[in-house]
């Protein structure tokens with residue numbers, strides 16, 4: 001993988017966002033492999049698929065690319081709010097690639113967020129565009145990276161260092177099991193996993209998790225039975241092999 005982009009491809013363009021899109025899409029088409037299978041490249045998607053930029057020619061996994069110069073670990077600006085929510089409800093969200101380039105056009109960081117991690121909890125509605133805007137009233141969204149557990153943020157390039165392909169593919173395969181959880185429930189599964197990961201310790205108890213009750217209630221305002229839901233999600237995470245039950249009310253995290 002060569003981290004150098006080709007800014008000369010965009011000399012005809014003036015807008016920064018357009019230049020970034022052209023240069024970073026070219027880089028992905030030349031250098032990126034599929035994390036879901038052994039394909040050594042991704043194909044550009046057809047023009048009529050707005051949230052999908054690349055598709056794996058071998059396994060059909062869709063990818064969306066967001067490129068930026070300034071890294072923000074908390075949120076990434078994404079597409080329209082309603083179209084994103086509808087993509088989540090119908091399980092059509094692509095895997096997200098967040099690419100940061102340096103001022104001299106080297107890929108500095110590249111993060112892969114598997115599609116199974118997108119739920120309503122990680123989408124933030126933005127303020128509608130003002131009356132002066134070309135698309136006045138249009139509502140965009142942010143993807144809240146902070147609401148996505150570490151398992152869902154797979155590093156492909158970190159501070160200019162390339163991670164081995166087999167490690168990226170292993171991480172992707174590990175969390176792909178979450179796709180077995182129905183989309184309507186998966187938001188809960190991921191929010192509980194996020195709370196567990198934030199403890200930052202190999203063992204935790206049900207009481208630890210109940211400390212996150214109010215946060216989970218805020219994320220799921222329609223659900224009044226948060227504690228039973230937490231216990232149900234622990235079983236889901238155990239069945240996926242992401243945690244283990246050690247003794248009643250005590251659990252350990254599996255890597």
Ligand SMILES: [Zn+2]
Pocket residue numbers: 034035036037038039056057058059060061
């Ligand atoms: Zn593939």
